[in-house]
Amino acid sequence: MEIRKPGLGAYITATYPNKVLFLNAVKCLSEVSDFLEVGIPTLNPKYDGPVIRKTHFAAELKGLDAINVARYGTIPTILMGYIEDYANRLEFVAQVASEVGASSVLFPDLLFERIDRLEDYVVTMRNYGLRPSFFVASNTSHRLVNLLVKYEPLFMYLGLYAATGIKLPLYIERNIREVRRLVDGTTLVAGFAINSPEMVRLVINAGADAVVVGTALVDKLGNGEECRRFMMELRGGLA
Numbered sequence: 001m002e003i004r005k006p007g008l009g010a011y012i013t014a015t016y017p018n019k020v021l022f023l024n025a026v027k028c029l030s031e032v033s034d035f036l037e038v039g040i041p042t043l044n045p046k047y048d049g050p051v052i053r054k055t056h057f058a059a060e061l062k063g064l065d066a067i068n069v070a071r072y073g074t075i076p077t078i079l080m081g082y083i084e085d086y087a088n089r090l091e092f093v094a095q096v097a098s099e100v101g102a103s104s105v106l107f108p109d110l111l112f113e114r115i116d117r118l119e120d121y122v123v124t125m126r127n128y129g130l131r132p133s134f135f136v137a138s139n140t141s142h143r144l145v146n147l148l149v150k151y152e153p154l155f156m157y158l159g160l161y162a163a164t165g166i167k168l169p170l171y172i173e174r175n176i177r178e179v180r181r182l183v184d185g186t187t188l189v190a191g192f193a194i195n196s197p198e199m200v201r202l203v204i205n206a207g208a209d210a211v212v213v214g215t216a217l218v219d220k221l222g223n224g225e226e227c228r229r230f231m232m233e234l235r236g237g238l239a
Helices: 019-032 050-058 090-100 115-127 142-149 172-183 197-206 215-220 224-238
Strands: 007-013 035-039 077-080 104-106 133-136 155-159 188-191 210-213
Touching: 007 019, 007 050, 007 188, 007 215, 007 224, 019 035, 019 224, 035 050, 050 215, 077 090, 090 104, 090 115, 104 133, 133 142, 142 155, 142 172, 155 172, 172 188, 172 197, 197 210, 197 224, 210 215, 210 224, 215 224
Parallel strands: 007 035, 007 210, 035 077, 077 104, 133 155, 155 188, 188 210
Antiparallel strands: none
């Protein structure tokens, strides 16, 4: 399944704050989003900001047990985890992802801390009918980005800042344009600090194909109507 362009995605941590509310959130967000990112709860969410970190710690279940409570696939769903938790269990992660209907597994720490597993990751994704996806930063080398594009990923995820939920600095537009040029026709998703239609519009106009909102959603996940209203408000930035 390809990601709609321009698209709006939602990030939620699996089984936060509990299984019932998580399943309700998946149903709600699948109706108002173009794709989902589902976080695999971990004890060390090192690239996440303080709000999302708390959702990992408070999730009812941890690891892939949390992922297994739902079935996805109505819209493209990407599991997001840390490869330090699964470096020696890539096949197990891919199997679970395939069984629950996910399209890909994104490891934001893969390129920065375990690039030695890059080829293994790509091969494993493909062996289970999944697409690779890659997390890049503005300082990721051009040579590496060019290599990643050749793997025909589902998307490239550009982290707009050092951690989620942080206010965007002024040079973000420039960084998006630069990465857009490097990835060419590959789908470019941007996330971190997306919280208003204006921010959505800025990021899309700078060259991203889609944006992900996470931190700004956390306090709305328990109220389906409020969650829908907020996502529809953000969609206004795609026009």
